[in-house]
Amino acid sequence: MSEFYGVPSEHVGAVWHLVERFISRALEYSDGEYWPEDIKALCESREMQLFVFGDGTGVKGAGVTQIIKYPRKTYLDMVLWASDAPFEAFGPHLAKIEEWAKALGAVPRLFGRRGWGKKLTGYAPKYTVFVREAP
Numbered sequence: 001m002s003e004f005y006g007v008p009s010e011h012v013g014a015v016w017h018l019v020e021r022f023i024s025r026a027l028e029y030s031d032g033e034y035w036p037e038d039i040k041a042l043c044e045s046r047e048m049q050l051f052v053f054g055d056g057t058g059v060k061g062a063g064v065t066q067i068i069k070y071p072r073k074t075y076l077d078m079v080l081w082a083s084d085a086p087f088e089a090f091g092p093h094l095a096k097i098e099e100w101a102k103a104l105g106a107v108p109r110l111f112g113r114r115g116w117g118k119k120l121t122g123y124a125p126k127y128t129v130f131v132r133e134a135p
Helices: 010-027 036-044 088-104
Strands: 001-006 049-054 059-070 076-082 107-110
Touching: 001 010, 001 088, 010 036, 010 049, 010 059, 010 076, 036 059, 049 088, 059 088, 076 088, 088 107
Parallel strands: 076 107
Antiparallel strands: 001 049, 049 059, 059 076
16 A cells, blocks of 8 residues: 655655655756755755655655745645656555645646656646756
């Protein structure tokens, strides 16, 4: 049976050695905005939230969320996700984050590779981000 839970900010340091490789792997697909130690510090300060996925034999994945408030809308961004398990094993647990988002009055939003779009139901691409390349 799989488990999925949020890590309280005061416990991030104690579990970091179990999740850092997943965070590092997810960051390989980012645009260099963060390093693993940045994510750890943001989770410890409660600016981001750490989630862990396991199957009873150990940690199999981790993810990070961030609450983003705009004047007229609040999002619960699913920022980084990586797992050793296939999406079918941990994907259903995203419903827990969606429930949390609803309780916060937030809309769940996921940042990720285009391949995520094939796996997610009920999500639609809203816009494409263009970033100027360094000269």
